[in-house]
Amino acid sequence: MAIEEEQSILFAERPEWADVTPLAQYENINPVAPIFYTNEYKDAADYFRGIVNAGEMSPRVLELTEKIIRMNPAHYSAWQYRYKTLMALKSPLDVELHLMDEIAVKYLKTYQVWHHRRLIVTQTRNPGPELAFIAKSLQADTKNYHTWSYRQWILAYFNDDELWDAELPFVEEMLENDLRNNSAWHHRFFVVFQAGVRKGDEDRDEVIRRELGFVKQSISVAPNNASAWNYLRGILDHNGTPYSDLQTFVNPYSVPHTLEETAEGVVDLENPLPSKESHLPAVAAIEFMADIYEKEGGDSLMKATELWKSLANEHDTIRKKYWEYRIREACQKVTT
Amino acid sequence: MAHPSPKRFPDDSYYTETSDIQAETETVLLKHLPADPNSLPSLQKNQHLQFLVRHLVQGFPSRYASQDASQPWLLYWTLQGLSVAGVGLDPDNKQRAIDTILAWQHPDGGFSGGPGQAAHLLPTYGSICSLAIAGRPGPGGGWDQIDREKMYKFFMSLKQPDGSFLVAHHAEVDVRGTYCLLVSAYLLDLLTPELVEGTAAFIASCQTYEGGFSSASQPYFSPTSDGQPNLLESPRPSLGEAHGGYTFCSVASWVMLQPFLALQPPDVRRPTINYRTLVRWLTQMQGSESELGGFKGRTNKLVDGCYSWWVAGCFSLLASQGIGGGQGHDTRQSGSTTDDETWDDVDDSLWNRTALQQYILCAGQHPNGGLRDKPPKVADAYHTLYCLAGLSAAQHNVFPSPARRAELQHAWATSTDSPHHELRQTVFAEALSWTEEEGTSNVEGGHINRVNATHPLFNLTITHSEGIMAHFYHQTLPKRQRRG
Numbered sequence A: 001m002a003i004e005e006e007q008s009i010l011f012a013e014r015p016e017w018a019d020v021t022p023l024a025q026y027e028n029i030n031p032v033a034p035i036f037y038t039n040e041y042k043d044a045a046d047y048f049r050g051i052v053n054a055g056e057m058s059p060r061v062l063e064l065t066e067k068i069i070r071m072n073p074a075h076y077s078a079w080q081y082r083y084k085t086l087m088a089l090k091s092p093l094d095v096e097l098h099l100m101d102e103i104a105v106k107y108l109k110t111y112q113v114w115h116h117r118r119l120i121v122t123q124t125r126n127p128g129p130e131l132a133f134i135a136k137s138l139q140a141d142t143k144n145y146h147t148w149s150y151r152q153w154i155l156a157y158f159n160d161d162e163l164w165d166a167e168l169p170f171v172e173e174m175l176e177n178d179l180r181n182n183s184a185w186h187h188r189f190f191v192v193f194q195a196g197v198r199k200g201d202e203d204r205d206e207v208i209r210r211e212l213g214f215v216k217q218s219i220s221v222a223p224n225n226a227s228a229w230n231y232l233r234g235i236l237d238h239n240g241t242p243y244s245d246l247q248t249f250v251n252p253y254s255v256p257h258t259l260e261e262t263a264e265g266v267v268d269l270e271n272p273l274p275s276k277e278s279h280l281p282a283v284a285a286i287e288f289m290a291d292i293y294e295k296e297g298g299d300s301l302m303k304a305t306e307l308w309k310s311l312a313n314e315h316d317t318i319r320k321k322y323w324e325y326r327i328r329e330a331c332q333k334v335t336t
Numbered sequence B: 001m002a003h004p005s006p007k008r009f010p011d012d013s014y015y016t017e018t019s020d021i022q023a024e025t026e027t028v029l030l031k032h033l034p035a036d037p038n039s040l041p042s043l044q045k046n047q048h049l050q051f052l053v054r055h056l057v058q059g060f061p062s063r064y065a066s067q068d069a070s071q072p073w074l075l076y077w078t079l080q081g082l083s084v085a086g087v088g089l090d091p092d093n094k095q096r097a098i099d100t101i102l103a104w105q106h107p108d109g110g111f112s113g114g115p116g117q118a119a120h121l122l123p124t125y126g127s128i129c130s131l132a133i134a135g136r137p138g139p140g141g142g143w144d145q146i147d148r149e150k151m152y153k154f155f156m157s158l159k160q161p162d163g164s165f166l167v168a169h170h171a172e173v174d175v176r177g178t179y180c181l182l183v184s185a186y187l188l189d190l191l192t193p194e195l196v197e198g199t200a201a202f203i204a205s206c207q208t209y210e211g212g213f214s215s216a217s218q219p220y221f222s223p224t225s226d227g228q229p230n231l232l233e234s235p236r237p238s239l240g241e242a243h244g245g246y247t248f249c250s251v252a253s254w255v256m257l258q259p260f261l262a263l264q265p266p267d268v269r270r271p272t273i274n275y276r277t278l279v280r281w282l283t284q285m286q287g288s289e290s291e292l293g294g295f296k297g298r299t300n301k302l303v304d305g306c307y308s309w310w311v312a313g314c315f316s317l318l319a320s321q322g323i324g325g326g327q328g329h330d331t332r333q334s335g336s337t338t339d340d341e342t343w344d345d346v347d348d349s350l351w352n353r354t355a356l357q358q359y360i361l362c363a364g365q366h367p368n369g370g371l372r373d374k375p376p377k378v379a380d381a382y383h384t385l386y387c388l389a390g391l392s393a394a395q396h397n398v399f400p401s402p403a404r405r406a407e408l409q410h411a412w413a414t415s416t417d418s419p420h421h422e423l424r425q426t427v428f429a430e431a432l433s434w435t436e437e438e439g440t441s442n443v444e445g446g447h448i449n450r451v452n453a454t455h456p457l458f459n460l461t462i463t464h465s466e467g468i469m470a471h472f473y474h475q476t477l478p479k480r481q482r483r484g
Helices: A002-008 A039-054 A059-071 A076-089 A093-106 A111-124 A128-140 A145-158 A167-177 A182-194 A204-221 A226-239 A243-254 A283-296 A300-315 A317-335 B017-030 B045-058 B062-084 B091-102 B121-134 B148-158 B175-188 B199-205 B244-262 B275-284 B314-320 B353-364 B381-395 B402-411 B421-432 B462-472
Strands: B398-400 B434-436
Touching: A039 A059, A039 A076, A039 B062, A059 A076, A059 A093, A076 A111, A093 A111, A093 A128, A111 A145, A128 A145, A128 A167, A145 A182, A167 A182, A182 A226, A204 A226, A204 A243, A226 A243, A226 A283, A226 B275, A243 A283, A283 A300, A283 A317, A300 A317, A317 B275, B045 B062, B045 B091, B045 B381, B062 B091, B062 B121, B062 B381, B091 B121, B121 B148, B121 B175, B121 B462, B148 B175, B175 B199, B175 B244, B175 B462, B199 B244, B244 B275, B244 B314, B244 B421, B275 B314, B314 B398, B353 B381, B398 B402, B402 B421, B421 B462, B434 B462
Parallel strands: none
Antiparallel strands: B398 B434
């Protein structure tokens, strides 16, 4: 391919770059901890320093910065200078975004690819296509921190009803793929509770009922999923709902499988039982029950202490120190 | 005696990508458990030192070109790795290091990822901390060549209306930037009320429902009659889930902002964070016995050696705010630990320090030198430092000593009419009150595995923190009293 051939020629050997004075990184010093760059990288970086030094903002700067970014997408100065050049040249930003579609997927893990996108979309003010693009990127890396935060930024910054409309189905699809994807759980919390009230969600009691139903169902499928328990606690803390409201639901998860549970009796839709193959007791359920008992106080504190002891000595021994601390704290509260 | 086989991750017979990769990881990790639980591998200090010195003196292989914009970090990880391992530099390499760092200073203030790059808060932290280790006062020493005035202007130019900071011009906002800025301001005596107005509330807004902190939050403003945007308290959603790295940056920033908050007039409402959920989340990040007690950075993700510092390092910060155990004592009654008493009995911290040491020693060390995320990964400069710093956090209890704070306050020798006098004095005394508690270090695997204590806020040794701060605050440090 002609383009590739052209790209492999060093800038130092290209006549159209002859007017630029490349700048070496270190002059007159013998640096510690140097990086052994490839010739290709060193060449591009020297010309980049030359361009920055001269303050040039021209179309060829876009070519040069793209070259550097492809070799090192974390080169934030190349991104910054590229952005300033795009603005100075009034370059068509849809072209830039199109290029970014490819680059973002290739270098998902760098801050800069996502931030550059954000700068561009802030200018174009066309967030619509972004959600689909992000969804596609998340297929490749389902827990990518930058991708998820970018999605949350798109929603929160543009705050357009149409954008928010399909978020719950999207989260549910992500959770269907992996019920333990904590990024997706966080996104759900962001959508439902953190970023204002969505259209159709005005009845907050109904929203809480819906979310409790969803998370209970999820816990019943995989009772040891820490993400779901954290979400449950999040709902309750956020809305000031007492943990004891969940006692009927949680209790069966805090003990070994029982006979009643396996009997095909009346199904309580409000309180789904743990799946038959699950590993009980679930640590998170014991912790939850202890929280309920602690809050009750009085005689129940003994029950809480027993549960914490069982966590410390049997079910969650790595956190022995923490469970002992919980016992100390609870006892101190009583005596003071 | 062999280990009892540790209980594996309870997958509830419901398999997803997360549980699959979790199971694979546990299988690999468990192979690194020593056959005899009473004989841990030693810290291969010599090999790790060779790894660090090779980078420092010879350089980094070309795959590190991906960190070309993080050169100050590469140097800081290397120098601080050496410091934690107890090794100093010879004068020649020190001078080379100083000259290299000064080549990163940006003409308009702050430091850059490399010569000719743009100024950025993260490499500014890396550069200042490297100078704390290698630099000195006077001509060519690095310290007095830092342009503090321009740096302050650079900091202010990044400040956002919600109290946060861009990490660089046209770049993103996140709590790493806040942390790096605050450490730089602490070390160089640049902290002013103007600089950090609103910053604590920004940090608080990054705490998520899980208890840990996210990268940033989204501000909303309402228009006011005078045209100035008015920041709304709610909604102010966090962007991204609770994460170990961001949590460390947030908690350390929170602690560093306390002297400023304490001097606010009583009628100003102070932002708060939820310590209860934070402590819970931090302890939840410690992996179980089947993960050798290493730390993870997010719920349902894998353990990684670097969180030995980012997550486990938070506990001493919390203790300094009166949360949890490990508050530390200026004097332990001598002989309080009897022969029958194990270290575990006197350790009142909230997490399993013994298990983390096991993770680092058994899984964190690469056989060819350097430390790593987890086997079978290769070692790198970043993981080498944060595994060593995590090992240090697990071995030592470093706490803000009230006695030391009083000594520093008493010895303060700056006229009381200098600007922000009270704030600067408090910052100085608080920062340098951190002291290693005597008689409570817990070194698994014998004394040979001991590494130096490191400052819980800065991740510099106490000595390096004292040296650079005494210089920039123009103070003579009172001698530390050895007690007991």
